[in-house]
Amino acid sequence: MPGFGRLREEYHRAVREGRDADAASVRARYRSAHGAALVQGEPLVEVSWPRVLASALSPEALRLVADTDGYDLHPGGAAAWIDVLFRTPPRARYVTLSCGMEALPRALHTRFEEAGGRTRRGRRLCRIDRAGGTGGTYELTFAVEDQAGRDTGRRERVRARTVVLALPQGALRRIETGPGVFGPSWAEDLEAVEPVRAAKLFLAYDEPWWRACGLRAGRSTTDLGLRQVWYEPGGASRLLLAAYPTGPSASLWDRFGTGPALGEPASGAMFDGGPPATAAAVAHAHRLLCRMHGVQAPPPVAACWQDWGRHPHSGAWHVWRTGRDTERVAARMRAPSPGGSLHVVSDCWTEDPGSVPGALGCAEQVLQAHLGLSPPPWSS
Incomplete structure (x- = not known):
């Protein structure tokens, strides 16, 4: 241009x-x-x-x-x-929250409950219908799940005048709907973005052997299956983001998706109960790390693996497909139910899919344009 x-x-x-x-x-x-x-x-x-x-x-x-x-x-x-x-500013400086990015949704949730909101866990929205009478505009059907996320067969129904679906594309696809819930462009708008798969493998070692290679913090890239390696800052850190494949590179790890996990219960304790990594995936990653850095390092002692391409996730983030009028599609997705008060709040259909500003900006647009709230003082 x-x-x-x-x-x-x-x-x-x-x-x-x-x-x-x-x-x-x-x-x-x-x-x-x-x-x-x-x-x-x-x-x-x-x-x-x-x-x-x-x-x-x-x-x-x-x-x-x-x-x-x-x-x-x-x-x-x-x-x-x-x-x-x-x-994006030409010389942008990227920062993160001192307690990790998860601190933001946790803080928002705390404020929600302090304001009188209620959170009911173990309920998965499985169907939306238009409801008549005085009970509300929509009837929501929830599947009750056990602590392992399995469907118990029980269903709970709730009526609501206003519904906000804070969900990504994959979860929205799985919701059944009755007549008149969404407008005629819903199906096409839902598919205006496509998911990008990504996975992360964290490894912990007895000693930070990479420091002997002169690596203190930051990122390395490679054409090996690891794709990205991130070194945790701090002299005592033994943690390594050992693999961060995205797109087709993430699928190369599918062959290591089953098998015994490495280092249980040590991995679970070190990574706060995060998803375990198979011993085969860890061994493969360690071999690639040694090859990439030209060293023979001792094996890791704990590992954690997160794959956003596996159920219940459909992708780590989303990108707009070609030929889409992004502004119009995004506006329709924020209010996809003609004559009703049902809204989608998500990072997917925004100016910057896959970002925190995209998700929070979408939420502010719904609150101000559709739910009558004034802009917060910090937004000006």
């Missing part, structure tokens, strides 16, 4: 300096250029991200990007991905 870098710099300079009108003007110019952009004669919105890269890079350069970036190239639409790049 001609002028992309200059527009991006101008936009973020205006944002930093608090010049809201100038930022809006630059954003409008960007939208105009974005809408007129062509890739090999086709509108940008109709072209995938890999095709855009292939149009600008040689096959060797494209292979280098694929091997060294750490993430497998996703097949999603280029237009939405370029939007994400535009909104």
